[in-house]
Amino acid sequence: MTVDEVRAFANTLPRSSEGLVRGRVKFRIGRIVYLSLAPDGSTMGFAFPKEWRNALVESEPEKFSLPSQSDLRYHWVHVRLAAIDADEVQELVEDAWAFVVPKRLAEEYAASRG
Numbered sequence: 299m300t301v302d303e304v305r306a307f308a309n310t311l312p313r314s315s316e317g318l319v320r321g322r323v324k325f326r327i328g329r330i331v332y333l334s335l336a337p338d339g340s341t342m343g344f345a346f347p348k349e350w351r352n353a354l355v356e357s358e359p360e361k362f363s364l365p366s367q368s369d370l371r372y373h374w375v376h377v378r379l380a381a382i383d384a385d386e387v388q389e390l391v392e393d394a395w396a397f398v399v400p401k402r403l404a405e406e407y408a409a410s411r412g
Contacts, residue, residue: 332344
């Protein structure tokens with residue numbers, strides 16, 4: 299999946315807005331960033347529960363990595379886009395979005411998708 303395809307999908311999610319911060323494309327819900335794309339398109343940072351991220355990274359280190367030391371305080375993980383397919387990217391983006399939106403909105407979105 300290309301950066302443009304990730305952007306196109308993320309822009310379809312309710313209340314999602316796109317911005318450019320220090321060369322990175324970022325998606326937010328209000329002021330909360332849930333998705334960030336590296337300028338070169340190689341990696342994507344996404345919102346993810348802190349308590350599960352070590353297990354995620356350890357389970358597939360060829361795909362996932364922890365954020366920088368300064369960003370460990372946030373609910374955040376990185377993924378190498380070349381290592382995953384389009385379905386996985388879409389699932390990660392939807393899950394990151396659902397992590398930051400109001401629970402009711404995430405439930406309504408999930409119900410509308412079947």
